[in-house]
Amino acid sequence: MWSLTDITGRLDQWLNQTFSSTWVLVIEMLIAGVAVIGLFAALGLVLVLMERRVAAWIQIRLGPNRVGPFGLLQSLADTLKLLVKEGMTPSGADKFLFNFAPYIAMMVAMLLMAPIAFAKNFQLWDLNIGVLYISAISSIMVISILMAGWASNNKYSLMGAMRSGAQIVSYELSAGLSVLTIVVFSGSLNVTDIINSQADGWWIFKGHLPAWISFVIFIIAVTAETNRAPFDLAEAESELTAGFHTEYSGMKFALFFLAEYINVFIVCALGAILFLGGWMPFHIGHWEAFNHVMDYVPSSIWFFGKTFFLIFLIMWFRWTFPRLRIDQLLNLEWKYLLPISMFNILLATAIAILGWHF
Amino acid sequence: MFEEIGTTSNGDLQINVGPQHPATHGVLHLVLTLNGETIKKVEPHLGYIHRSIEKMCESLSYRQFIYVTSRMDYLSAHMNNHACALCVEKGMQIEVPERAQVIRVIMDELTRIASHELWWGAMAMDIGAFTPFFHSFREREKINEIMEETCGARLTMNYYVPGGLMADLHPDFQKKVKEFIIQFKQRIDEYDQLVTGNIIFQNRMKGVGILSKEDAVSYGCTGPTARGSGLSSDIRKLYPYAVYGKVEFEEILETGCDSFARYMVRIREMKQSIRIIEQLIDQIPEGDFQAKTKAVLKLPKGEFYTRVETARGELGVYIVSEGATTPYRIKFRSPGFSNLSALDSMARGSKLGDLVAMMGTLDLVIPDIDR
Amino acid sequence: MGNEDLKILITELLPAATYDESGEWLNIVVEPASWPAFAAQLRNHESLQFDYLFCLTCIDWKTNLSMVYHLSSTRYRHNIVVKSTLSADQPQINTVCDIWKTAELLEREVYEMFGVNFLNHPDLRLLILPDGWEGKNPMRKNYEDPINMIKL
Numbered sequence: 001m002w003s004l005t006d007i008t009g010r011l012d013q014w015l016n017q018t019f020s021s022t023w024v025l026v027i028e029m030l031i032a033g034v035a036v037i038g039l040f041a042a043l044g045l046v047l048v049l050m051e052r053r054v055a056a057w058i059q060i061r062l063g064p065n066r067v068g069p070f071g072l073l074q075s076l077a078d079t080l081k082l083l084v085k086e087g088m089t090p091s092g093a094d095k096f097l098f099n100f101a102p103y104i105a106m107m108v109a110m111l112l113m114a115p116i117a118f119a120k121n122f123q124l125w126d127l128n129i130g131v132l133y134i135s136a137i138s139s140i141m142v143i144s145i146l147m148a149g150w151a152s153n154n155k156y157s158l159m160g161a162m163r164s165g166a167q168i169v170s171y172e173l174s175a176g177l178s179v180l181t182i183v184v185f186s187g188s189l190n191v192t193d194i195i196n197s198q199a200d201g202w203w204i205f206k207g208h209l210p211a212w213i214s215f216v217i218f219i220i221a222v223t224a225e226t227n228r229a230p231f232d233l234a235e236a237e238s239e240l241t242a243g244f245h246t247e248y249s250g251m252k253f254a255l256f257f258l259a260e261y262i263n264v265f266i267v268c269a270l271g272a273i274l275f276l277g278g279w280m281p282f283h284i285g286h287w288e289a290f291n292h293v294m295d296y297v298p299s300s301i302w303f304f305g306k307t308f309f310l311i312f313l314i315m316w317f318r319w320t321f322p323r324l325r326i327d328q329l330l331n332l333e334w335k336y337l338l339p340i341s342m343f344n345i346l347l348a349t350a351i352a353i354l355g356w357h358f
Numbered sequence: 359m360f361e362e363i364g365t366t367s368n369g370d371l372q373i374n375v376g377p378q379h380p381a382t383h384g385v386l387h388l389v390l391t392l393n394g395e396t397i398k399k400v401e402p403h404l405g406y407i408h409r410s411i412e413k414m415c416e417s418l419s420y421r422q423f424i425y426v427t428s429r430m431d432y433l434s435a436h437m438n439n440h441a442c443a444l445c446v447e448k449g450m451q452i453e454v455p456e457r458a459q460v461i462r463v464i465m466d467e468l469t470r471i472a473s474h475e476l477w478w479g480a481m482a483m484d485i486g487a488f489t490p491f492f493h494s495f496r497e498r499e500k501i502n503e504i505m506e507e508t509c510g511a512r513l514t515m516n517y518y519v520p521g522g523l524m525a526d527l528h529p530d531f532q533k534k535v536k537e538f539i540i541q542f543k544q545r546i547d548e549y550d551q552l553v554t555g556n557i558i559f560q561n562r563m564k565g566v567g568i569l570s571k572e573d574a575v576s577y578g579c580t581g582p583t584a585r586g587s588g589l590s591s592d593i594r595k596l597y598p599y600a601v602y603g604k605v606e607f608e609e610i611l612e613t614g615c616d617s618f619a620r621y622m623v624r625i626r627e628m629k630q631s632i633r634i635i636e637q638l639i640d641q642i643p644e645g646d647f648q649a650k651t652k653a654v655l656k657l658p659k660g661e662f663y664t665r666v667e668t669a670r671g672e673l674g675v676y677i678v679s680e681g682a683t684t685p686y687r688i689k690f691r692s693p694g695f696s697n698l699s700a701l702d703s704m705a706r707g708s709k710l711g712d713l714v715a716m717m718g719t720l721d722l723v724i725p726d727i728d729r
Numbered sequence: 730m731g732n733e734d735l736k737i738l739i740t741e742l743l744p745a746a747t748y749d750e751s752g753e754w755l756n757i758v759v760e761p762a763s764w765p766a767f768a769a770q771l772r773n774h775e776s777l778q779f780d781y782l783f784c785l786t787c788i789d790w791k792t793n794l795s796m797v798y799h800l801s802s803t804r805y806r807h808n809i810v811v812k813s814t815l816s817a818d819q820p821q822i823n824t825v826c827d828i829w830k831t832a833e834l835l836e837r838e839v840y841e842m843f844g845v846n847f848l849n850h851p852d853l854r855l856l857i858l859p860d861g862w863e864g865k866n867p868m869r870k871n872y873e874d875p876i877n878m879i880k881l
Contacts (some may be wrong), residue, residue: 059489061492163395229486230486230558232486236711237380238380238485238714239711239713241379319488319489321558322482322485322486322556322558323487323562325561325709328562402856403856405858405859413878578781578829590803660752661752663753663754663784674783674799686788691783695835696834696835698834699834700830728857
């Protein structure tokens with residue numbers, strides 16, 4: 001009775017009984033908006049803390065543990081600090097673009113929340129091209145980075161933005177192709193359909209070789225797309241000081257920072273949906289008893305468990321690997337990942353047509 | 359020094375790296391001329407931390423000036439002190455007791471390990487890996503503790519005086535060093551697993567920052583920078599001082615001439631340092647730790663030059679004496695200065711990211727360059 | 730090669746050179762005018778091969794300046810010191826940075842600290858000192874800075 005579906009269902013029922021249908025729509029939209037902003041903030045705080053704790057654990061140190069119990073309030077304190085900091089705009093900057101860029105980053109991150117299924121029947125917008133929508137919207141991110149880099153009137157920022165432009169545009173191809181593999185298997189772009197097609201086993205288990213290959217490529221490509229180490233060339237603090245956000249301070253910087261973490265969450269959620277069944281519990285074929293036991297774990301736990309596992313993976317990369325060079329980065333994409341992806345999608349199509357997957 | 363920089367007449371981008379930049383580890387200021395990401399020219403601008411130690415030393419007595427030199431290459435403070443002490447001892451013809459010489463060598467090698475540890479962490483950080491820094495500082499901390507017990511300081515030790523040492527060893531010294539050796543031998547394999555074998559790391563380092571042997575000689579490169587180019591330049595072997603002539607160790611030479619060769623030289627050098635310490639730690643002779651010297655030192659009229667191998671290369675101390683209590687002119691031939699001069703020829707044609715890796719493998723310490 | 734052999738060989742190359750053997754290494758005093766040709770000979774002579782300039786500095790003797798070049802051979806491992814006396818008012822000597830590349834930065838340092846003018850140097854500018862220091866040479870003995878210099 002405490003499942004998220006239940007709560008939303010009852011709320012909807014109650015609203016429909018009290019108000020006319022137009023008002024219900026308006027109120028529900030408002031609630032959704034507030035919920036997204038709330039989730040945005042909460043995720044930012046949780047992920048920043050998680051990153052710092054994971055980093056500390058990998059680096060044999062303790063990490064934040066003073067503010068609040070186990071340092072849980074550390075990121076809240078950091079946010080407070082950033083809020084009261086002066087948001088400076090360099091005198092030579094293009095002021096409109098400079099101030100607008102972080103909002104684009106944030107808007108993109110928020111828009112991406114729409115088609116993510118957080119639990120069973122718990123989704124903001126179940127549109128029939130959900131996966132395509134995520135790919136399309138996430139590529140707007142690069143505009144905000146280019147804007148920030150260009151408007152800053154700083155050579156480091158410009159170089160960071162240029163690197164990032166080249167990088168995101170390139171890696172979008174591989175990410176898109178690996179997403180397509182699963183679309184071919186499940187035969188739908190709809191997020192709910194994709195998840196439902198994994199009721200008897202996740203695609204990573206059912207999809208044989210093509211699914212494994214595309215999973216690996218997907219993880220590499222999204223790490224690059226979100227500008228995370230070892231592909232953090234856009235920021236590359238030892239080369240470009242801070243890359244595209246060198247000139248940003250205060251809350252404007254914080255928005256970029258939060259948007260990065262939300263993007264990590266989104267891509268990991270997408271990875272979980274496509275390859276690990278989203279909110280779908282761990283099912284094995286027709287083992288009714290086993291599947292039934294698994295169903296007792298709430299679907300939201302399954303979803304967040306898988307997503308945070310993937311986030312942990314990406315954080316692990318960051319604190320382990322050195323950074324690539326720009327030419328190596330582009331070589332990796334155009335000479336290795338893209339051809340492999342293309343071959344892989346052929347293979348996946350063949351398997352899907354012949355019905356060889358489970 | 360603050361001339362307007364922007365784009366050159368043929369459209370190349372000029373960019374300031376430093377004096378405040380995460381990769382320069384201090385206040386080095388490089389003006390880069392870039393064509394896209396490709397480096398066309400590197401121009402160092404120095405002096406942000408210049409304290410004119412040479413001029414300062416002209417008004418300090420022969421006992422005092424050694425303490426200033428700890429602040430040159432602060433990561434090999436012991437070796438700087440050693441070079442100065444040796445030079446004064448050479449001028450005064452002071453016979454240093456065997457005990458002091460052995461302790462000096464052990465301390466030098468511990469310092470070398472500590473310095474290379476820091477370099478390892480900082481260089482990994484330069485190319486984007488954060489974790490090694492913390493791992494290397496775990497071991498460096500052990501050395502710092504050992505130093506602190508005996509010398510009373512962790513960075514600028516000031517432990518050597520003309521004629522020997524400032525004080526005798528701490529009673530726990532030998533025990534702690536032995537513990538450190540056992541621990542360190544395991545850790546250094548861990549370093550290899552964490553960084554050396556990493557495919558991204560190897561791709562970033564191999565074939566990057568080529569410094570040919572001829573260039574290394576011509577630019578006066580010394581230390582691991584030169585030995586990475588196959589140029590034999592280890593002062594400990596070529597002109598042995600203290601008890602280096604009596605211990606067994608290899609001079610590490612790599613012929614790769616690239617960043618990876620310089621990296622491997624330092625990693626292997628740490629193992630050799632451990633080997634030297636192992637030979638000496640149980641053989642510290644009993645006796646005085648300081649020779650009897652006069653209260654006021656006066657070097658005879660003449661010129662004296664000594665050189666030692668610091669963690670960065672050959673440090674030369676050139677004292678011109680007029681027979682007074684203070685040196686007439688003193689010159690420190692610092693290894694970093696010459697190594698830096700090779701950076702331009704190494705970096706031309708490579709990418710911006712590689713410059714950072716090259717500066718990492720040159721192991722630049724800015725106070726050592728600026729003095 | 731010992732100091733004696735070096736002396737014999739170098740006398741053949743430059744009969745005008747004078748020597749000082751009180752130190753550890755052979756000290757050769759040359760005229761500034763004959764220095765560039767002599768330097769090239771030291772570098773390129775088959776059995777000398779002084780390819781490594783490990784120290785380049787200047788000493789202010791108040792009445793005159795003295796350039797000091799410490800040279801070594803990475804092949805034969807012998808060392809010499811070359812000195813050249815310059816006038817205190819208008820010190821100038823030819824550069825050696827075309828022979829030993831390391832001299833480029835070292836000469837720039839000497840230029841700003843002692844005011845020695847290196848002829849034919851490709852890029853003789855201030856290296857360490859900030860702009861506007863031209864003319865004042867901090868390492869000269871007659872340099873006074875009442876604020877920053879402490880006399881002990």
